[in-house]
Amino acid sequence: MPATRKALVLLSLVTMISAALLVAADKKEKKNQSQTAAAQMDDDKKIVHALNRFTFGIRPSDVERVRSVGLDKWFDQQLHPDKIADGGLEARLERFRTLKMSTREMVDNFPPPQVVKAIENGRKGLPHDPAKRAVYEAQVMKREERQERKQNAGAPNGDNQPVKNSPASNQLPSNQAASNQLASNQAGNSTSSNNTNADMSKASGDMQSDSKPAADDSSLTPAQRKAKQKQREDAMYADLGTGPQPSNSTSTPGNNMLPASAPAAQPNPATQPKPGAAAKPQPPASPSTQSGASQQKADAMFTDLAKSDDRLLQMPPDDRYKAILKMTPEERMDMADSYRGGKVFKLVEGMKPENQETVEAIVNPQMVVGGELSEGKMLRAVYSERQLDEVMTDFWYNHFNVFIGKGPDRYMITAYERDVIRPHALGKFKDLLNATAKSPAMLFYLDNWQSVGPNSELAVFGPGGRPRYRGRYQRFPRPQQNKNRPSGLNENYAREIMELHTLGVDGGYTQKDVTELAKVLTGWSIEKPQEGGGFKFNERTHEPGDKHVLGHKIGNHGEGEGMEMLDILAHHPSTAKFISKKLAMRFVSDNPPQSLVDRMAETFMKKDGDIKEVLRTMFKSPEFWAPDAYRAKVKTPLEFVASAARASGADVQNALPMVQFLNRMGMPLHGMQPPTGYSMKSDAWVNSSALLNRMNFALQLGSGKLQGTAVDQKILLNGATPADSDAALAVLEQGILSGDVSPQTHAVMQKQLNDPTVTQRKLDDPNRTPNAGAIAGLIMGSPEFQKR
Amino acid sequence: MSITRRVFLKNGAIAIVGTSIVPAFLTRAIYAAETAAPGKKRLIVLFQRGAADGLNIVVPHGEQAYYAMRPNIAIPRQSVLDLDGFFGLHPSMSAFKPLWDQKHLAIVHAAGSPDNTRSHFDAQDYMESGTPGVKSTEDGWLNRALGGLKEPQASPFRAVAMGGAVPRTLAGSVPAVAMSDIRSFAVGGRGPAGNAASNTFEAMYEQSVDSVLHGTGNETFEAVKMLKSADPEKYTPAAGADYPRGRFGDSLRQVAQLVKANLGVEVAFADIGGWDHHVNEGSVQGQIANLTREFSQSIAAFWTDLGDLAEDTVIVTMSEFGRTARENGNRGTDHGHANVMFVLGGPVKGGKIYGRWPGLQAGQLYEGRDLAVTTDFRQVLSESLTRHLGTDNLQKVFPGFEKSSPKDFLKFLG
Incomplete structure (x- = not known):
């Protein structure tokens, strides 16, 4: 009996428990469901937020991908870029040879003005490789022609500036860059004019002025130039068997002023400097002849040139390349003249990448260097799978800003961004600081390379050195050879390293600290900056004696003093705060909460300035996920342009038109002149002209009118086949804005869908779905898309 | 002329305001046209980038040392356009001579920045930020100057820069419009x-x-819309306003169009590059002659073009530093120190050279090689801002600069 009872009790107990369990389970399931529903929304928003902050913009499929990996895991992956495959990007970057070159190799392959001058003066020989030789010869010719033009007193527009290194100047010959428009000195892309063709010719090292091409060339007397051009071309085409173009009616009395020498008889410019100057004395054209008639002649000449260009363009790419290499240096120079600017892209169309590069370098070597650099940066932003690494590389480049327009820095920035910034973008801050401090790009940009200790050996004993070091053949004191050699302390870098790179302007240093740090850093110099040399510590310019910086006594131990100070600066609490705040401004909001900054700074101090850990702390902080942080940041022009290309799934074959839009929006890549770098606050980027350019960029991109970039309607619609325009709008709003469209914008868009001029719907086919690209353009120009 | 224009504008304004519904921008444009245009002060800032050679622009032909130091590139005494028996304009600047004679054009010689940098890069930065020696300044002096002028109903064209980006001079919190071409x-x-x-x-x-x-x-x-409605392009240059070809002339022509279209321009900025004449600078002819011709003709055309509006306009020119007093081995000049500034305008007491001439004798040269600075460029700008625009926050415009008060003015604006 008891057994039965027991069994009964047990049974009922089991029943009860299981019932209760069932109910509980049911409840739990319901609760789970509701939780999941709420969390699902939050999670998606979190994913959108994270993607907006840690990438250059959301591609339509990104949210789904992060969801499947898990947000935390995705973030962790992004912190370890070396583990993310990036073959797609690598394939796109393959064709840019300079991106893999050392500064020295770039200088060698794409000669800057100094190298050209060395050849002209016979200090350097022409290379043997025919392609390289062609590049060099064209530059030597161009240089000669420029000088010839300068000697022509009657030049109507004395615009092009001589390339001359002033001994008294701490600028290099191409400092015209700095004297052009601020921040407009990209090789091959300038902001100073809407004439994008002319822009391309403004590689600053080339010292071209802002004048229109017509004005440039007219200084050679249009008639002469035209006739000369024609003669060369005819010879060239005769040689190629395509037959000369019939001479047309624009020939002028100027013809008889031509030199007798045929192009083939041109002497080697390297062995006979300035043959042109001797052969072609230019009659000074009086200013009064510069309008009217002569302008018409110039116009006719350009029409003429354009016609003959066609013949070259009609050849198959390989033949075209061969034809160019077969030209005489003079012919190539003329070709270079007529293909400056965007036109060069037509000339190189279809050629092998290295041949393209050669032809572009004939036209303008600096353009290749600057152009590939900025194209590379843009393509990385759009296509790299290592998005956080790209964002951080951009962040640190901007933090340790170097201006491409300052002399030989143009050739140093590729290596600077690649070898100095990128490897440490997610590493330790001290490594980053040390690497920048020893980089030729920074040492040149902030003048430290020529800072000389007032009591250094050089300052005291002059270039001849200390008497006791002189050999027996130098018994007599040598006179100082160059009175204008740098002989003083340059505080520029010492100031910026504390103000902008580490402590911050309120980080607690004085003018005395600046001067003392400048002494510490004397001798940190560059081996032959013009030729792509690297860091060198110059004992002879180093200031002897003890220095006192920020309360630390730095004993006299040469290069080690700088290392000691960099270590102090990298681990300073002010640095931790300053860097943390700047990161928070980039990733969270224009005015980040102090609690967040403090927490990040604490990690910075604890983890030896480990940038990964600081970012992780930020990622785990509630302030990062605060609702008011969501889409609170206005995109910078780079973020805007890259995010538009990502959102629309654009195929960018030539990124330069995108780069040029950045110039117009006031953010030329590598083109920030002052060392402050670009602002991360919205007020710097929201202004009328920039906003108009954003809208125009969006329209051009969406409608497929942006040169070099294709937008595929199917990709844009992310595989969907919307039945009508409303459905298309919904798909696009989801894809481009992750659905974060305001009711206002949505209403405006919906209203516009009926306007055939907006949607580019064919009037005779009212049922046809509207052009998705046109709608996408409007969405990308909307207020919502300006924010992330 | 001015009466006719005013009456026309007034009648035009009434006619349009009289019709019932008028878009706000249009009434604003019209009221701006009526109220803002005459009597509205404006300052035009022109920057000669590349360091112009002030000694060959306003030539100290009374200085024997000038001729001794520049055997090849000096402007011969018989060629200069004499101004006061000691100084003379470069002969290619004949367009400036009538303005000088009419006492609209004042010249400040030996002006410049106290900072001794000879880097274009730094010197332009300092001059545009208005804070020589301080690199961390984020905004430009002209923007800060506008910040002190209350303007609740400011026109979007209040501050205009000709070019693709807002230049450093105009960078800052006050909205500034940059345009390279008003048509685009x-x-x-x-x-x-x-x-x-x-x-x-x-x-x-x-x-x-x-x-x-x-x-x-x-x-x-x-x-x-204001631009479209005002259609500045219809303001073709006035008779006699012959802008030379080139970007600088184009810039000034467009500034004149914006001003004439009554778009509320208070400050405008344009620049002209190409002054870095290290080699073959030229003398009476050559590079310097061509550029000074373009420079002076553009400004003179702008002046003519403005007509009566020139009465309320002051134009100030500057360049980052001057050039060496001696010519170099390439018949050019290297980077120097002091330079010359032009101030042109209706209220300007022109026909006079302002500032103290430091001389070109060996002992008088700055660091033994350059014209010394005797007038800080900020003194000239302070006076222009205070006396012309009525700016009263000069301590914010030029922080730490002690010579911005009226006692340090050169008094070219009274």
């Missing part, structure tokens, strides 16, 4: 599709809840 200041180009796109964007930004984008969007479309 629009959305979507011309034609119906562009108009429709423009309208769509306008509606979006008009209704945006984001205050910054909403505000700037409104400003932008107001500017675009």
Whole structure:
């Protein structure tokens, strides 16, 4: 009996428990469901937020991908870029040879003005490789022609500036860059004019002025130039068997002023400097002849040139390349003249990448260097799978800003961004600081390379050195050879390293600290900056004696003093705060909460300035996920342009038109002149002209009118086949804005869908779905898309 | 002339205001036309980038040392356009001579920045930020100057820069419009599709809840529409205003169009590059002659073009530093120190050289090689801002600069 009872009790107990369990389970399931529903929304928003902050913009499929990996895991992956495959990007970057070159190799392959001058003066020989030789010869010719033009007193527009290194100047010959428009000195892309063709010719090292091409060339007397051009071309085409173009009616009395020498008889410019100057004395054209008639002649000449260009363009790419290499240096120079600017892209169309590069370098070597650099940066932003690494590389480049327009820095920035910034973008801050401090790009940009200790050996004993070091053949004191050699302390870098790179302007240093740090850093110099040399510590310019910086006594131990100070600066609490705040401004909001900054700074101090850990702390902080942080940041022009290309799934074959839009929006890549770098606050980027350019960029991109970039309607619609325009709008709003469209914008868009001029719907086919690209353009120009 | 124009504008304004519904931008444009244009002061800032050779622009032909130091590139005494028996204009600047004779053109010689940098890069930066020696300044002096002028109903064209980006001089919190070509200041180009796109964007930004984008969007479309309605292109250059070909002339021609279209321009900025004459600078002819011709003809054309509006206009020119007093081995000049500034305008007491001439004798040269600075460029700008625009926050415009008070003015503006 008891057994039965027991069994009964047990049974009922089991029943009860299981019932209760069932109910509980049911409840739990319901609760789970509701939780999941709420969390699902939050999670998606979190994913959108994270993607907006840690990438250059959301591609339509990104949210789904992060969801499947898990947000935390995705973030962790992004912190370890070396583990993310990036073959797609690598394939796109393959064709840019300079991106893999050392500064020295770039200088060698794409000669800057100094190298050209060395050849002209016979200090350097022409290379043997025919392609390289062609590049060099064209530059030597161009240089000669420029000088010839300068000697022509009657030049109507004395615009092009001589390339001359002033001994008294701490600028290099191409400092015209700095004297052009601020921040407009990209090789091959300038902001100073809407004439994008002319822009391309403004590689600053080339010292071209802002004048229109017509004005440039007219200084050679249009008639002469035209006739000369024609003669060369005819010879060239005769040689190629395509037959000369019939001479047309624009020939002028100027013809008889031509030199007798045929192009083939041109002497080697390297062995006979300035043959042109001797052969072609230019009659000074009086200013009064510069309008009217002569302008018409110039116009006719350009029409003429354009016609003959066609013949070259009609050849198959390989033949075209061969034809160019077969030209005489003079012919190539003329070709270079007529293909400056965007036109060069037509000339190189279809050629092998290295041949393209050669032809572009004939036209303008600096353009290749600057152009590939900025194209590379843009393509990385759009296509790299290592998005956080790209964002951080951009962040640190901007933090340790170097201006491409300052002399030989143009050739140093590729290596600077690649070898100095990128490897440490997610590493330790001290490594980053040390690497920048020893980089030729920074040492040149902030003048430290020529800072000389007032009591250094050089300052005291002059270039001849200390008497006791002189050999027996130098018994007599040598006179100082160059009175204008740098002989003083340059505080520029010492100031910026504390103000902008580490402590911050309120980080607690004085003018005395600046001067003392400048002494510490004397001798940190560059081996032959013009030729792509690297860091060198110059004992002879180093200031002897003890220095006192920020309360630390730095004993006299040469290069080690700088290392000691960099270590102090990298681990300073002010640095931790300053860097943390700047990161928070980039990733969270224009005015980040102090609690967040403090927490990040604490990690910075604890983890030896480990940038990964600081970012992780930020990622785990509630302030990062605060609702008011969501889409609170206005995109910078780079973020805007890259995010538009990502959102629309654009195929960018030539990124330069995108780069040029950045110039117009006031953010030329590598083109920030002052060392402050670009602002991360919205007020710097929201202004009328920039906003108009954003809208125009969006329209051009969406409608497929942006040169070099294709937008595929199917990709844009992310595989969907919307039945009508409303459905298309919904798909696009989801894809481009992750659905974060305001009711206002949505209403405006919906209203516009009926306007055939907006949607580019064919009037005779009212049922046809509207052009998705046109709608996408409007969405990308909307207020919502300006924010992330 | 001025009466006719005013009456016309007034009648035009009444006629349009009389019709019932008028878009705000249009009435604003019209009222601006009536009230703002005459009597509205404006300052035009022109920058000669590359360090112009002031000694060959306003030539100290009374200095024997000048001729001794420049055997090849000096401007011969018989060629200069004499101004006061000691100084003379470069002969290619004949366009400036009438302005000098009419006492509209004042010259400040030996002006410049106290900072001794000879880097274009730094010197331009210092001159544009208005804070020599301080690199961390984020904004430009001209923007800070506007910040001190209360202007609740400011026109979007209050501060205009000709060029693709807002120059450092105008960078800052006060909105400034940069335009390289007034014809391209629009959305979507011309034609119906562009108009429709423009309208769509306008509606979006008009209704945006984001205050910054909403505000700037409104400003932008107001500017675009004001520009379209005012149609500055119809203001072709006045008779006798012959702008030379080139970017600088184009810039000034367009500034004149904006001013004449009564778009409320208070300050405008344009620049002209190419002054870095290290080699073959030239003398009476050559590079320097061509550039000074373009420079002076453009400014003279602008002056003529403005007509009566020139009465309320002051133009100030500057360059980052001067050039060496001696010519170098390439018949050019290297980077120097002090330079010459021109001040032109209706209220300007012209026909006079201002500032103290430090001389070109060996002992008088700065660091033994350059013309010394005797007038800080900020003194000239302070006076222009205070006396002409009525700026009263000079301590913010030129922080730490002690010579910005009236006692340090050169008094070219009274």
